[in-house]
Amino acid sequence: MTKKILVVDDEERLRVLLQSYLRQEGFEVVTAVNGREALFVARQEQPDLIILDLMMPEMDGFSFMHAHNKERSTPVIILTAKLDEQEKVLGLELGADDFVTKPFSLRELTARVRAVLRRVGQVPPVPERLRASDIVLDRSTRLVQVEDRRVELTPSEFDLLAALMAQPGRAFTRAELLDRVQGMANEGYERTIDVHVRNLRAKIEPNSRHPRYIETVFGIGYRFSPEDYR
DSSP: OOOEEEEEOSOHHHHHHHHHHHHHTTOEEEEESSHHHHHHHHHHHOOSEEEEESOOSSSOHHHHHHHHTTTOOOOEEEEESOOOHHHHHHHHHTTOOEEEESSOOHHHHHHHHHHHHHHTTOSOOOOSEEEETTEEEETTTTEEEETTEEEOOOHHHHHHHHHHHHSTTOOEEHHHHHHHHHSSOOGGGTTHHHHHHHHHHHHHOSOTTSOSSEEEETTTEEEEOGGGBO
16 A cells, blocks of 8 residues: 655655655655644645644744644654754654754665654565566675576665666656665756766666666667566
């Protein structure tokens, strides 16, 4: 069952970015621009988790948590540009489950979302073992086998392959893949993904000039062929 996340932040660019990214990660996402609107949205949508900015007009994050807690208990991850000890104590007293300081990695935030939902028993862990045709990838041991032959990958190559295999058929942009490999997308370095893909293809593809597994999606980025996934 798809989990629903409410993103509450008065910064439009960040709301749109989080909504797009989390949807691509398999979540349903609704948004609100401040605490007052978030109360209304939370009543209507009943989210499974709330990502909450603290400093917002009309009603700040703490005021929202105080009011929302009277109606419903929902896991909360607080976003903040800075967090002193007093604010953290107050957040914990109001029921915050985690804190993320801006600027942050989208990959890290998504991992924290999944971790919080796991703690409250709402999502299963991400599969440790992925298989596609002749390729087997094990997250726990960070080992990859192709046709029963162990393939040595760099950490970046492993993370790239894991991201692609976890969602076969989905077209990833270079920025999204860079965030998964390095933890924070940087527009000036997006083309480094092309280098990682070229090196990865040389190691796992039967013919790297005519790739079978990692397909190029022109104008977008790359995807793992859904035909080979099982």
